[in-house]
Amino acid sequence: MINLAPVDQYIILAYFLFTLWLGFGRKNQSESTENFLVAGRRVTLPAFVASLVSTWYGGILGVGEFTYRFGISNWLVFGVPYYVCAILFALFLAGVARRTEHYTIPDQLEKVYGSKARTAGALFIFLLALPAPYLLMLGILLHLILPIPTWTGILFAAGFSLLYIFRGGLQAVIRTDLLQFVLMFLGFIILVGTAWTQYGGFSFLQQKLPAQHLTWHGGNSLQYILVWYVIAMATLVDANFYQRCFAAKSEKVARRGILVSVLFWLVFDFLTTTAGLYARVLLPELPDPAQSFPRLAVFLLPGIFQGIFFVALLATIMSTLDSFGFVSALTIGRDFLWRLRGGDDASLNFYTRIGLLFTFSISVVIAITSSSIISIWYQLGSIATPALLLPLLTSFSRRWKMSPTAAFVNIIAAGGISALWIVVSLVSNQMPFGVDAVFPGVLLSGIIYLIDAWFIKKDFS
Known part of the structure; x- marks a missing residue:
């Protein structure tokens, strides 16, 4: 445990109280579905950027661990592929996503492929958006700075976040994200600035770091790095990206918002990678x-x-916790409960709130019973990405979209084979054939798409 001074503990308490006031203190003027689920589709550029940038960095402790162990390759693994995918999203998907005026990704799947693909896709989107890894991370962090066990920290984080989301929906999430955005940059600017002033800049790091920490691979295999590039494609099917685009004031806000966000991510990656390198030099024996x-x-x-x-x-x-928790709850509330109960618009907010309770309950169980943050990301990303990538991306094009049957089979089969791959690897303690789970799913997805294109639906000539 880290023993913080009373003044630092008061600062942390003030943060929680102010966040609660922002999220809980101002009720929506209207309890309309649009206000609760997509912030009235009035999100401006500054709010869009602050919310998206802060949402994308929940894995901050994992970033520190990776940089400490593997050096500047952190930027190549957790930076570059996500910038590329985000830019592609901005250029080709953001505008059309806003134009649809959907509430969820499964709305798009149903519009193009029908109810079977919608239901199958909703299951994988729910899994991909579960906030369990962020609950675990908060539990670990709270245990580190407070005299409480990790499971208590997990329960506190879940209950705290649930309070203001339950009341205000996406508007509450975005209001609190504005604060989180400022704080995350402020904290790392202070940390890196202090290290730089006291010990020197890049020349100091270059002299003190192990040589491997300054290589592009950091000692990892090419396959390992490529796995993360494939997982980065989850950006193209990430429910938070679509949710912010659905809520944006205009198509222009959605496109520009993502491009501006990439610039902020680049700056923040510089800060976090540099901080991780200083940690490796100044604390070389960290257990x-x-x-x-x-x-x-x-x-x-x-x-x-x-x-x-x-x-x-x-x-x-x-x-990140509140954003992922909300979109996961919306998937349960709208794409399962609400549709099963007849699809009455007046009850959609109610079922989304039920979805919140379900989402946070199952996430608490996963977080308490898990020991590795990165393994949760890896396993969920490896299953959901191949299941959703091609069916969703091609759904926005009349020419390239799949047939309804092929889309449904793709979602089930590609996600299923990756899930089976992970189960086998857990049982045998090694990946079948030495191949990571995401690759068979992506390969099978591509095969299904080509069979559908060549023999069933499309004429490429």
């Missing part, structure tokens, strides 16, 4: 690399600034 950022803050920062930095860590994770 748990996942604690590299918190331990570096305690090592470098004086009182008050320690509190600000820990608030930055909490804000970075909280912004």
Whole structure:
């Protein structure tokens, strides 16, 4: 446990109280479906950027661990592929997504492929958006700075986030994200600035770091790095990207918002990667690399600034927790419960709130029974990405879309084979044929698409 001074503990308490006030203090003027689910489709460019940027960085402790262990390859693995996919999303998907005026991704699947594909896709979207890894991360962080067990921190984080989302929906999420955005940048600017001032810049790091930490691969195999590039394609089917586009004030806001967000992600990646490198140099014998950022803050920062930095860590994770929790709950509420009960618009907010309770309950169970944050990401991403990628992306084009039957089979089969691959690897303690789970799913998805295109529906001549 890290023993923080009372003033730092008060700063953390003030953060939670202010976040609760932002999220809970102002009720929507109207309880309409659009206000609760897509913020009235009035989200402006600054709010869009702040919300999307902060939502995308919930894995902050994992970023610290990866940089501590593998150096600048963190940027190549967790930066570059996501920038590329986000730019592609902005150029080709953001505008058309806003134009649809949907509430969820399964709405698009149903419009193009029918109810079977919608239901199958909704299941994988729910799994991909589950906030379990972020609950686990918050539980670990709260255990690190407070005299409570990890499971208590998980329960507190779930209950706290649930309170204001339950009341205000996406509007509450976006209001709190504005605060989280400012705090996450402030904290890491303070940390990196202090390290730079006290020890020197890149020349100091270059002299002190292991040579492998300055290579593009960091000692990892090419296959390992390629797996993360494939998983980065989950950006193209990420429910939070679509949700922000559905809620944007205009198509222009959606497109520009994502492009501006990429610039902020690049800056934040520079800060976090640099901080991880300083941690590797200044704390070379750290027993748990996942604690590299918190331990570096305690090592470098004086009182008050320690509190600000820990608030930055909490804000970075909280912004992702509430966003993923909301879209997962919306998937359960709209695409399962609401449709099963007849699809009455007046009851959609009610079923979304039921979805919130279900989502956070199952996420708490997963978080408490899991020990690895990265393994949760890896397994869920490896299953959902091949299931959704081609059916969803091609659904926006009349020429390239799949047939309804092929789309349904693709979702079930591609996701299923990746899930089976993971089960076999867990039982045998090794990947079948040494191949990671995402690749057979992507390969099968491509085969199904080509069979559908060549022999069933399309004429490429």
